[in-house]
Amino acid sequence: MTQTIAGLLPQEIQTHGQRFRQMIEQVEANEAQQAAKRVDPLINATPKQRKYILDLATQVPAEIQFSMTTWMNSQPGPLDRKQIHNLIERLKARRVFTKPAEVPADRYALRVDGVVHFYKVERPTVGKYAGRVFVKAQAGDELLPIRGAGAQIVLEQIAVDVEAAYNLYRDELDRCRRCTRTLTDEVSRAAHLGPDCRAIIAAEGL
Numbered sequence: 407m408t409q410t411i412a413g414l415l416p417q418e419i420q421t422h423g424q425r426f427r428q429m430i431e432q433v434e435a436n437e438a439q440q441a442a443k444r445v446d447p448l449i450n451a452t453p454k455q456r457k458y459i460l461d462l463a464t465q466v467p468a469e470i471q472f473s474m475t476t477w478m479n480s481q482p483g484p485l486d487r488k489q490i491h492n493l494i495e496r497l498k499a500r501r502v503f504t505k506p507a508e509v510p511a512d513r514y515a516l517r518v519d520g521v522v523h524f525y526k527v528e529r530p531t532v533g534k535y536a537g538r539v540f541v542k543a544q545a546g547d548e549l550l551p552i553r554g555a556g557a558q559i560v561l562e563q564i565a566v567d568v569e570a571a572y573n574l575y576r577d578e579l580d581r582c583r584r585c586t587r588t589l590t591d592e593v594s595r596a597a598h599l600g601p602d603c604r605a606i607i608a609a610e611g612l
């Protein structure tokens with residue numbers, strides 16, 4: 407039962423070749439199986455949760471986006487409600503804000519629970535307040551200072567998307583069609599009339 411080396415080699419190579427082929431087939435079969443099983447991982451999320459997750463995903467670093475996606479796709483099925491909740495918390499914790507210190511002096515608006523709020527960010531460059539940041543809420547033509555933590559929250563929210571806040575201000579700010587006064591509150595903007603002019607028109611209508 408002696409085998410020559412020459413007789414052994416082709417056998418070895420063949421065995422290796424078979425093993426390699428089987429290995430490839432196995433990997434391909436697994437991939438096909440995974441692809442067939444792959445369903446929307448967020449199928450159990452509410453539309454609001456889905457939108458929030460997609461928004462949050464744009465606010466985290468790319469590597470976090472990548473690892474979260476990999477994690478979602480590695481789950482045996484769609485995420486359950488607890489996993490969705492955890493995903494939201496994990497994304498929230500990894501958000502990167504533009505530093506509030508970087509919000510340029512300008513006018514901005516934020517939509518909070520469907521209501522648009524108007525702001526002015528001031529950054530004096532001269533005088534005793536030079537270098538400081540001031541946030542004011544705009545009500546009509548009036549500017550009301552917001553101090554401390556409130557100002558910080560507004561700056562942080564603007565910093566999430568400075569361009570969007572800038573555009574929202576321009577899109578939503580309105581003027582009274584009767585007296586051209588600036589309109590900021592929801593009712594006045596919907597009517598394109600300020601409260602005084604609404605009252606006058608109502609009185610004239612009587």
Ligand SMILES: [Zn+2]
Pocket residue numbers: 582583584585586587599600602603
């Ligand atoms: Zn008016």
